Amino acid sequence: MADAGTDAGTTAWPWRATVRPMVRGMERELALLALVLLVLAGFGATAPQYLSLSNLLNIGQQTAVIACVAYAMTAVIICKGVDISVGSTLAASSVIAALALQSAGLPGWLGIVLVIAVGAAFGLLGGVLVSYAGISALVATLAVSALARGMALSASGSRSVAVDSALYLWFGRGTLAGVPVSFLIAILLAGLWCVLLQRTVFGRWVYASGGNEDAARASLIPVRAVRLMTYVLAGASAGIGALLTTGRVGSAQPLAGAGLEFAAITAAIVGGSRLSGGHGSIIGTALGALLLGAVNTGLSFLQVSQQVNYFVTGAFVIAAMAASQRDALARRGPGFVRRHRSVPQPVPVAGPARPRRLELRAIGKRFGAVQALAQVSMQLRAGEVLALVGENGAGKSTLVKLLSGIHQPEQGTLLLDGRVLELASAQHSRAAGIAVIHQHFSLIPDLTVAENLALALGRLPTRWGFTLDRAAMRRRALQVLADLQLPVAPEQVVARLTIGQCQMVEIAKATLADAWLIVMDEPTSALTNHERDQLYRLVGQLQQRGCAVLYISHKMQEIYRLAQRAVVLRDGRVVGEADLRHTDAPALIRMMVGRQIQEVFPFRPAQAGNAVLEVRQLSDRALLRGIDLQVRSGELVALTGLMGSGRTELLRCIAGFARFAEGRVTIGGAALRSGSAAHAAGLGVAYVPEDRHKEGLVASLSVKDNLGLRWISANSRAGFVQVGKLGRLAERLIARLDVRPPDAERLAGQLSGGNQQKVVLGKWLATAPRLLLLDEPTNGVDVGAKFELHQLIADLKEQGLAILMVSSELPEVLGVADRIVVLSGGRVAGELARGATEEQVTRLAFEHA
Structure with a gap:
């Protein structure tokens, strides 16, 4: 394939088209x-x-x-x-x-x-x-x-x-x-x-x-x-x-x-x-x-x-x-290796006993030829929730790592209460009262909640200097858990907690360590609705206690519910700061993506045809009971409900990755064999799973190889991959999906979340499916990528695909669906036509919960 940087209409040098990809x-x-x-030379000498x-x-x-x-x-x-x-x-x-x-x-x-x-x-x-x-x-x-x-x-x-x-x-x-x-x-x-x-x-x-x-x-x-x-x-x-x-x-x-x-x-x-x-x-x-x-x-x-x-x-x-x-x-990210080196002990920060203001002045950070941050200036003040927003790759993660001491800025200055602050390590960051709650928690799974909280203080309480004082650990844990009104027992082993409970324990650790600034990176990406509401309450409590919260999220609803201000990053630069009381969502999105997007979840009508998917009285003798469902060609049906309502289970039954015990599923009139993913794929079913990292993408393979994972099975000669055809297929899909950068040889793990999701989708589009099953297709991607993905999904609907989409985000469901099917307790609680309201969906979702 010609080099991606070759200008259109220009003949590339042969070595650029052949030798360089080999090297x-x-x-x-x-x-x-x-x-x-x-x-050889050394021994020869x-x-x-x-x-x-x-x-x-x-x-x-x-x-x-x-x-x-x-x-x-x-x-x-x-x-x-x-x-x-x-x-x-x-x-x-x-x-x-x-x-x-x-x-x-x-x-x-x-x-x-x-x-x-x-x-x-x-x-x-x-x-x-x-x-x-x-x-x-x-x-x-x-x-x-x-x-x-x-x-x-x-x-x-x-x-x-x-x-x-x-x-x-x-x-x-x-x-x-x-x-x-x-x-x-x-x-x-x-x-x-x-x-x-x-x-x-x-x-x-x-x-x-x-x-x-x-x-x-x-x-x-x-x-x-x-x-x-x-x-x-x-x-x-x-x-x-x-x-x-x-x-x-x-x-x-x-x-x-x-x-x-x-x-x-x-x-x-x-x-x-x-x-x-x-x-x-x-x-x-x-x-x-x-x-x-x-x-x-x-x-x-x-x-x-x-x-x-x-x-x-x-x-x-x-x-x-x-x-x-x-x-x-x-x-895993530049600077990760540095984090594991020995680092100097934290130096106490001079100034007031309780820091209240952190200022970043003209911060710059470069990784090789990539300018990750440039001239970034912003302030964080105690007692407020500040949203940090921007597309994937805008520089948010790099900024968070600077605050946590993993990276150090190459230009600019950090000031804590007006005094210069150097965060040379994670210890320095904690000493300055900064706690970062990453998407991947730092809890030790085999220890109890009380033991993990005790470790937040840097030492475990002992009796006579050598035996653990478990009673003291439990008392301290009970105190902080009660103070934050967290429904978690100190004796519980962390490995048995839900993701939401782990998140709450992380926040308890931060408060126990006397952090005044708490950074939350996509905290609700894997939470149930109930856990999400608990987190919202907890953020409000932290604000009332005088803590500052730097909140990173791609969800507009959360940003407007929790934050007072938003700092917008684009291409490593601050492009604006918005008072959210006077800035509407379209204006904020325009700042983030650099273009006009009036509606993140656009609806495009299409002519519906014959039924492609029919589900009749499907049950799995576990959760799903008597499910009836139909999806026609050119139609997008949204499947929604509370966590545990059976949405993903139903999709996996239709995709053949889970068995159903009773009922019937037909694809284009042909009956699906229960538990046979190969049969489902043969009938034209494409399944994009909820967790693209776990089930969707092979990060160590190139974009081209990921796009061809399903295609090569049916398009090989005597087991040999047709390399030329695979390359042309990848080029077409990359152009059709607008994967950026448009490099078929790039490792898929190096792409942003939205582009990774496009590759997972492209892997199935290569098989020319008739039914597309999407499980939380825009989870964890920025608003610009959400818009692009839904534009692509609308294109597929217009081309006659039948689409069944699971989503927990009500604006997404209400925005793009032709019809909405609400599950509750493993049953269909009801079906709503386009134009339904959030209240109608919520009422049905709680019907059998």
Whole structure:
């Protein structure tokens, strides 16, 4: 694909269209290649004979077995697994094949098939235990390793088994044009594995399954079968390693392969694979294996002991995993790594005992070429609720991290009560009376509420200096919980609390730590209506106590209900400050997005056609009871109700991700098989889940690969991805959905929330569905993205799609729906035509609650 920056009508240089996309994302492989060359040069300078052709070929031959096994190990790791049985599998395969050749007089070619098949059988056993029995990969493959090693020793009588088949031995000791056959096999397998992982549907499934198992399942990928196959291939690769090892020494050794699993895992990790899954490169693994071989051979040339070799190999693993972990932390946001470094102790802030005013003057912050904040000036005063608003990417998160001490500004000054304030760490921020409540809480799940609150003070109360004073912890917790009127018991374990209760405990921690400024980042994104109302009450209490609240939300209703002022960020700059008593929502939105949007949830009428979805008396014998529902083509039906009313459960039954026990669902007149997502998709059902991060998107894959996750299953040739067609599909969908930036190769996890939601939607639009199920489609996206998404949804409705949408946001429901179906207590409480009021919807929602 041509570079995104190429001007229209201009012919791009060939290297920009071909070479640069290949180089992009291969920085680690290029660095590894440079390191391999550096190691070769270093040892060559110390021992000139090290660089002789015969020794270089010897390095290749020694590396071949490790590389062959490491390629398959890379696939296992990408799929979020690990296989420590490959060394023992190699030994068992070689012994069993050698005994068959010796006793049964099998021809050499049949022995080759047998050794690979035996290895695959051991891999199959491990894969079944991991994928279908649900046993930990470490435990399962450890058991297979013990079984395989035991079989090798017992079958051989703990002795080597001679092999006299010339064909069988040729693979380990033969040469072609002076190059060892084993080394050529390693190169050939590297190419085959690259094709398998990069050019086939199976390869895309491997990356998706390891990158986000839930999203892969929601994309109808057979995750368990994919994972099983990686273990089978790992076992088969160990069988190939057995063939090469036996050929090299002329016999099968029952103790062969000792340490092979460690070497293979090392090569994969050094090559860039991450044990967290979703990442890995065959080229990187090949270079990692070559690097290990070069170092080990070089140390042997220098007559260094084997113990030192182990130390060096271990150091490689530690360094590679540290680099991998740092990369992962960096993707969570610039400065995340810095947060985990040791930091100086907080310096007490001079001035009044209770700070009341924080001022930001011309604050600037840059990350590489990106100017995240520029000349940001604002004030926060005690006793007020200030809304911080703006589109995703406007700079809100960066500003919050500055206040919490994670980032430090590069320009400008922070003033606390007129005195210069430096927030060099989270401790400094807390000492200044600033508490930040992130969307991902800082509570410790296994501790009680009282213990978490006690930790907010930085120390636990003790008796006689060494035993915990739990009574004191409980008294303090009861005091603060009662003061804030929070319905949470001090003895409750945090892991058993609802999200709303966790949020309240976080606020209690902030007040207990005597914070005067509390920052709330999207606090109601996952709350029930009741929990949301409790939070509103709590914000009012904090304001009355003299606290300042910096409130970040994309929901206009919340902003106007809670805040007195709003500071608007756009492209890292303050574009305005609004007195919300005198600024209406359209004006505030215009400041945020830089264009006129009179209505965030626009309605566009369309001609409704025949019924696409019909639900009759559907029940799941749990929550849903006797549901009747119909959606026609060209119609958007909104499904609403309280949390727990059965909205999501109904959508998942229609999508085939949940079973229904009674009733009937028809799509275009065809009956849906209960619990069959594949059948639903075949009937034209597309399901966009509520949590795009959990079930919608594979963040570690590119935008192009995410868009094609469903499409490739039906548009591949003999399992091979049609790369050109996939690229053109991605370009069309990116243009149609207006994904920004329009870069098909960008990792999906690097997009803003609204653009990620567009990609999830595009994944299903690629399959040309007839029924679109949307579960909270605009949850967690800014108002500009909400408008764009609903413009897109209106386009789809005009094109004849039937759309069933779940939403908790009443303005959204009332704004875009042709009809509204209200659920309450798992039943249809009523149906309302367009033009219904919030009071009518609310009354029905509470009917059976």
